[in-house]
Amino acid sequence: MNFNKFLQSLFGNKSTRDMKLIQPIVEKIKAEYENIKTLSNDELRAKTKEIQQYVQSAAKEEKAKIAELKAKIEDTPIDEREAIFNQIDKLEKEALDKYEVALNEVLPTAFSIVKDTARRFAENEETVVTANDFDRELAANPANDFITIDGDKAIYHNHWIAGGNDLKWEMIHYDVQLFGGVVLHQGKIAEMATGEGKTLVGTCPVFLNALTGNGVHVVTVNDYLAKRDSEWMGPLYMFNGLSVDCIDKHRPNSDARRKAYMADITFGTNNEFGFDYLRDNMATSPADLVQRQHNYAIVDEVDSVLIDDARTPLIISGPIPKGDDQMFEEYQPLVERLYEVQRKQATELLAEAKQKIGEGTKTKNQELLDAGFLALYRSFKALPKNKPLIKYLSEEGIKAGLLKTEEYYMANNNREMPKAVEPLYFVVDEKLNSADLTDKGTDWLAKQVNDKELFVLPDITTQLSELEARTDLDDQARLDKKDELMAHYGVQSERVHTLQQLLKAYTMFNKDDEYVVMDGEVKIVDEQTGRIMDGRRWSDGLHQAIEAKEHVKVEAATQTFATITLQNYFRMYHKLSGMTGTASTEAGEFWDIYKLDVVEIPTNRPIARKDLDDRVYKTAREKYRAVIDEIEEMRNAGRPVLVGTTSVEISELLSKMLKMRNIPHNVLNAKLHQQEAQIVAEAGRSTNGKGAVTIATNMAGRGTDIKLTPEVKAAGGLAIIGTERHESRRVDRQLRGRAGRQGDPGSSVFYVSLEDKLMRLFASERIAKVMDRLGFEDGERIESPMISKSIERAQRKVEENNFGIRKHLLEYDDVMNRQRTVIYEKRRHALMGERIGMDIVNIIWDRVLNIVNNNDFEGAKEEFLRVLAMEIPFSAEEYETGKPEDLAERAFQEAMASFKRKTDRIQTTALPIIKQVFENQGDRFERIMVPLTDGKRMYQIPCNLKEAYESECKSVVKEFEKSVVLHIIDDDWKENLRKLDELKHSVQNASYEQKDPLLIFKLESAKVWDAMINDMYDRIASILMRGQIPVIEQEQPVQEAAPEQRTQQNYVESKVDIDEERERAERAAQQAAANQDTREGGGQPRIPYRAERMPRPNDPCPCGSGKKFKNCHGRNI
Helix, strand or coil: CCHHHHHHHHHCCHHHHHHHHHHHHHHHHHHHHHHHHCCCHHHHHHHHHHHHHHHHHCCHHHHHHHHHHHHCCCCCCHHHHHHHHHHHHHHHHHHHHHHHHHHHHHHHHHHHHHHHHHHHHHHCCEEEEECCHHHHHHHCCCCCCCEEEECCEEEEECEEEECCEEEECCCCCCHHHHHHHHHHHCCCEEECCCCCCHHHHCHHHHHHHHCCCCCEEEEECCHHHHHHHHHHHHHHHHCCCCCEEEHHHCCCCCHHHHHHHHCCEEEEEHHHHHHHHHHHCCCCCHHHCCCCCCCEEEEECHHHHHHHCCCCEEEEEEECCCCCCCCHHHHHHHHHHHHHHHHHHHHHHHHHHHHHHHHHHHHCCHHHHHHHHHHHHHHHHHCCCCHHHHHHHCCCCHHHHHHHHHHHHHHHHHCCHHHHHCCCCEEEECCCCEEEECHHHHHHHHHHHCCCCCCCCCCHHHHHHHHHHCCCCCHHHHHHHHHHHHHHHHHHHHHHHHHHHHHHHHHHCCECCCEEEECCEEEEECCCCCCECCCCCCCCCHHHHHHHHCCCCCCCCEEEEEEEEHHHHHCCCCEEEEEECCCHHHHHHHHHHHCCCEEECCCCCCCEEEECCCEEECCHHHHHHHHHHHHHHHHHCCCCEEEEECCHHHHHHHHHHHHHCCCCCEEECHHHHHHHHHHHHCCCCEECCEECEEEEECCCCCCCCCCCCHHHHHHCCEEEEECCCCCCHHHHHHHHCCCCHHHCEEEEEEEEECCCHHHHHHHHHHHHHHHHHHCCCCCCCEECHHHHHHHHHHHHHHHHHHHHHHHHHHHHHHHHHHHHHHHHHHHHHHHHCCCHHHHHHHHHHHHHHHHHHHCCHHHHHHHHHHHHCCCCCCCHHHHHHCCHHHHHHHHHHHHHHHHHHHHHHHHHHHHHHHHHHHHHHCCCCCEEEEEEECCCCEEEEEEEHHHHHHCCCHHHHHHHHHHHHHHHHHHHHHHHHHHHHHHHHHHHHHHHHCCCHHHHHHHHHHHHHHHHHHHHHHHHHHHHHHCECCCCCCCCCCCECCCCCCCCCCCCCCCCCHHHHHHHHHHHHHHHHHCCCCCCCCCCCCCCCCCCCCCCCCCECCCCCCCEHHHCCCCCC
């Protein structure tokens, strides 16, 4: 017994302590359940209404105060409103706290109601209740096949369609599921083994928290699970009067999706929840908003969403001017030739290494051996993923010799490394995921293009210093020269970047491994789940480089309009919890980033699965042969086999090997994602005494149980065979967990070779030495607990490294997130209109303060005119002798008086026209356009005619303010995002100067932010202080405003300057991007085209899809 086990025997482990704390709550639920069981169906539903009213009345006092404060906002002077809004925010927090107290009080009753509803459904084919309006509304929808109305009775059936299958309800909560439910309600992560019914566990806390009426979000990893779970669990909630919907069933920005968010319980995928948040922050009208406040979310497969997907930002982007003006296609043939030259060289170096090492070993010539291992090391640095090289490294003593050579050349801070890589054209580092040109490679490229400087970054710092030192140039000439140097550097930088990304695409990314090509598009394969990640693209030009490599259409560069990482999205919820089968290995990360505690819930029945030690082979060839033998043996014993792989390529290789032995099997990988549920459901069966064989990526089939037939259980249960250890222990545990559900028998074993990626990078040196020392022959294996632990240590190293990367990236994103929070809050104030007056007052005060503190009298005079459209309110002498704070206060009062005069004038000018139109033509118009100008540009402000008339044109002023503030915030934020993207890439070079790139990023991003805020406030103040209704020389007809729409893409044709035209095009692109259907499988409309001549069948289609004409719009011609 080791020391840790000894301590556990004395004090217990964390799981035991957690269970002791929850046990009293579960005992209360069980006691209350006995009372609930005695109620009739109608009494049970009445009990739900009773506790719902109790919970909602808990914060009645706070809600009444909030309503009272909101009612008096409009009558309060603008400068006194901030205190009211602060009070409202405080009361809203207090209301949430009171809800939590009330929920904890009714928890035993609520959990008992859900459990007893499940029991009634399981024990009765029909559950009859007195029909209410909600029942009738449900029954009116043909999709709700679980309910029928018979007179004044509603009949709930115990079978219905969910996920396309007719399912009969047979589940009742058992104790460990109640434990899990309590953990979820407390805002923690419940780790429950596969088959423990996580979907059912979630029903209790979802039901309980939905009682507040503030909404509960149930988040899943894919749209199939979101739709299935909403249909499967929905009747349980709806029987008790709670509404349920799924956002993935409805188009973005639609009324149906808005209604889905208003439901008590809303299901959806992580991506769609995040994208809707971004769309809401691009909305131009309150009517466009779909989401409510983020109250409570339960994340299913929480490790997949908050760990695996956390680094991937959700981005809504659109085309930018000259976005398709890229260099990837231009330089792809050049890089392909360079890659082929090095591939040929790597093959020659490997052949040379084999010969010299062979001869050196025979003759015991150390000099020859050293030369051989140097050639091998060069081959390794040239192409580390070269398969013949990987195979050779698994031979006795070879890997150890390579590592010894590497140690020599890396000693003393890589002092000898230039000699080692001298013959190579570029150097690949698999651990750092990088490919860098050498001097020889640069010279080769220069010869190919006849230009020595084409792929060399100029020393811009030296050039600028020399320029500053020149005395023969005047200021204008120096500026022109500086601009010329910076422009040249920008082009060279883009060219070098393109070259590096193309090199990385050829050396580090393999087709059918990291990505697949389908329908003429490069699609990323999720390394954890093996699923295709539709709509996701690698950043920084890498995706375009791979598109160029695969000769598919290279998509144009895009500009980010809105972005957020899933990490930051889910941290916005008032309460967050999650469930998964595998979270304890990342418990530290969950706590550090999300403050989520992981609680391990014991299984309902003891696990009977046998987890065997890893079987380690020298080569991948021996390993796969052994895997096929094991599959055949298990299948013939009547046991179904689930084979876990880490890539599409390995899945297809094993499939070919099984076909050669005539073994029937199913393959589930990224290319066959649609059939996932069906294939996984059949994976636990046997036919005529032969077990089913299923090949799947490690985490495929999450959320779908593999149920075993009685004959399979008798034969020994499901056999899990892993073909490779994944970098993450959690992924391996997920694969093991597919067997042994609910006490079922089963086994799991991993087959490993020294050629596997994890072993190659971290663990193979010691194991290779052991195998060499023991003299293992081909086909022999090592099987030992010590080896398995050694592999787990290697996995732990990778996990720590990945955590470091994620945390580092989060720190970058936190900088952007803090800015995003402020901007989106200002934007929401402008959109809703409630707090916009207070924000404008703050902007005018900020501008006054900025002018007074940063200018002399002449400068201040000019700035007052430029920004605030007013004369400076004091003399030069007063300005020089007065206190800055007194001057600022005086100027602020003058500015506010000027602003009020302008807004009063707008109201006075507009009122007679509004009055005339409303009284004479009010039945014809609902919304009209009111023209306003700042002297430079005309703004057409859409206003509600009745509202404008009743408010005496105050609403016209508010709409003008909203329109200006929203437009300028969007414009400046978009530019700020572009600058931060550029900054994030440029600061990485700071590491060469021994500086921390993150620190530089934080300092520089603060400067970018200050510049953006200054520009934003200047533009807002300038337009609002100059706003007026233009003088119309002749009477013009009233222009009706279009009804409020979700996509504003129709613009009035008029003669405008180029900048305004570009601005309009960008706004149209932004609206189009915000309206894009981001759902999985969300269809894109086909683009109509017109051509002067009919294209030939093999010509590219004029619609721009990149497909041939005969395969696109010419298909039916």
